[in-house]
Amino acid sequence: MDGIICESRAVGETVAIIETSNLTYTYPGGKEPSLKDVSLTIEKGEFVILTGPSGCGKTTLCRCFNGLIPHFYSGKLEGDIKVAGHNVSEHSIYELAKNVGLVFQNPENQLFALSVEKDVAFGLENLGLPREDMKKRVDWALQMTGIQDLRERAPHELSGGQQQRVAIACVLAMQPEVMVLDEPTSFLDPLGAQKIFEVIDDLNEKLGITVILVEHRLDLASRYANHVIVMDEGKAVLDGKPLDVFTSERARLIGVGIPKATRLYQVLQERGVHLSGVPVNSREASLLLQEVLARDRG
């Protein structure tokens, strides 16, 4: 059963790609820090879910990963943060952009060009890619996000869900070492969201891109992750494997929306029905329940 429950991925080497130690940050004019003593390590190639109550500091932490904090937002940053070997405080957003791509929570804040194609090509122009390569990358990113037919449309005329796809395509095209996605599918319908998660998962597996996904809808996203970080009131309070985090008492107290599959396991347990493992998605739950039901019938 272990093979099914703990979907451990083959990680060739364990190299830290993001390391923070005692990271504390206060926005300009902020009364108290939005991040408090955050120390964490993200290994190269991991698929990380970053979650926690709204206002807990998830977005703020993402802004540190690509240098928006401290370079754009100023404010007061203490402690250390290293991304892909660079000390964030000492490297500009421009330099960090080669390593880290960020998909914003609100796509409107990210898109500005007059056509989708130009928006997706913008980052590549800045990297100085040859024209032919650029064209290939743009085509590929549009295809991966399923928006080839929006190529000539103006981003500001698109629906929220379509804009989100464009924002994701912009970052995909860059093929950064680390992709940080801040609730990238909140405006998308569930099937659309699932497709995007699958594309991201694929990039994670095939190209080894490290993924940090901010998400509340764990029912949809948890199956892809191999590392979960839960924040609460500016602190990283839980940090570990999905299963350990989702089943911890603390996660329940903070109000992390544990997947329904795990919840069903818990309410059955309370009534004396024990499954042989803890499911975090529907397939696992079905398999574990089949065992119990078959045993009973047999």
Next chain:
Amino acid sequence: MIEVKDVYFTYPSNVEALKGVSLTIQGGDFVAIMGQNGAGKTTLVKHFNGLLKPTKGGVIVDGIDTREESIAKLSRKVGFVFQNPDNQLFCETVEDEVAFALRNFGFEKKAIRKRVEWAINLLGLTRYRQSSPFMLSGGERKRVALASVLAWDPDVVILDEPTIGQDYEQKEKLRQFIVQLNAQGKTVTIVTHDVEFVAECNPRVVLMAQGKIVAEGDGKHILTDRKLVAEASIVPPQISQIFMGLSDFGLPTDVIDVYEARDILLDFLEGGS
């Protein structure tokens, strides 16, 4: 009561977003409009308070044709909370934001104070009263937008994607709150992709695809119909997916609630042993 009669709507860009939609929402109904991106959900509900007027067909709100009434008057009756709170917020403090519409509607000072207090408390925003909405997180801004509409106590409340950016606890509060509003006789319409939220709230579900309504009924039936959900680009709730994997045991597949699921499984196990 809101009556939508064979409504067609074409945007100036020539995109035909609604293609003959008819729907009746009675006073006190609780309806969830679901369906894929671009299906016309937001376009449809923007007709309820007159923000959009039909190209063909008609929308009647409490006996009044929306073409013959100002948006300001309709808004008093039908409150609309936008999908993206940034399209709605503009004041310098949360308190001002929530009071803004009340001042416009001409409420007395004392009443405004009371209602602002009530709405801010209700949505857990007390500590941000004096903060700028733009200093808040995405999820918090969404709650400010919600508070500013609920403050004027409209008969009909339309919530476009209310759960976006909300954590589990806030969603649970929102759910209890919607159920309570509805119990008080308010008409509540939500536009959402959040199948788990719908599974927990259990409203009447209206499913849209490509500018048309393709199904209407109980969440329990609609959300567990594989063909329908695929057509509307949503995925069945997780509990229903689990039960689809247990069909060999003769268990029902139209289960969406975790406690109902538990009881069915316990029954099966007790019956068997």
